[in-house]
Amino acid sequence: MPSLDHTIVHSTDRFASARFLAGLLDAPEPKAFGPFAALKLDNGVTLDYAEHAAGGKEFVPTHYAFLVTEDEFDKILGRITDRDLPYWADPQHSRPQEINTRDGGRGVYIDDPDGHNMEFLTRTYSDELLANL
Structure with a gap:
């Protein structure tokens, strides 16, 4: 069965949001990966935090x-x-x-x-x- 590899999490400040979750989970510091702040979880799934472009469509x-x-x-x-x-x-x-x-x-x-x-x-x-x- 396929498994989730990564997903994008929309944010207003990619590193602030990724660090917030990393701090709660006691996870390693997120790493820059292109336009993302990548937070890798123990199960191999990565949450790629992406900053929302100012003036663009709002995220939900x-x-x-x-x-x-x-x-x-x-x-x-x-x-x-x-x-x-x-x-x-x-x-x-x-x-x-x-x-x-x-x-x-x-x-x-x-x-x-x-x-x-x-x-x-x-x-x-x-x-x-x-x-x-």
């Missing part, structure tokens, strides 16, 4: 979900709270400063500097849960 913030271990989740949540960042238990942002426990795992949502909804979860959602959302 989107959602990115990261499957992490329980230990990684604790560390990420610690970094979120250490930085006093707002976070939510749901993508609609209706449950502030809470985490969720869907499917027996844990999950949390934050907004990055460009309004992208970043989710960190410890279990992939089951087909049963997805059918009932």
Whole structure:
């Protein structure tokens, strides 16, 4: 089966946005790659942050979900709270400063500097849960 190699994340400041996520994930410093700030994840997928051209068509913030271990989740949540960042238990942002426990795992949502909804979860959602959302 094919696997995702890289994707482009639109931003207003490519390195600031890439460093924001790298800091939460404790990932290496993003590297310049052409017009991108490339953030390589442990699974080999690269997020290529691209700066939005001034005066061009506006981009729509989107959602990115990261499957992490329980230990990684604790560390990420610690970094979120250490930085006093707002976070939510749901993508609609209706449950502030809470985490969720869907499917027996844990999950949390934050907004990055460009309004992208970043989710960190410890279990992939089951087909049963997805059918009932």
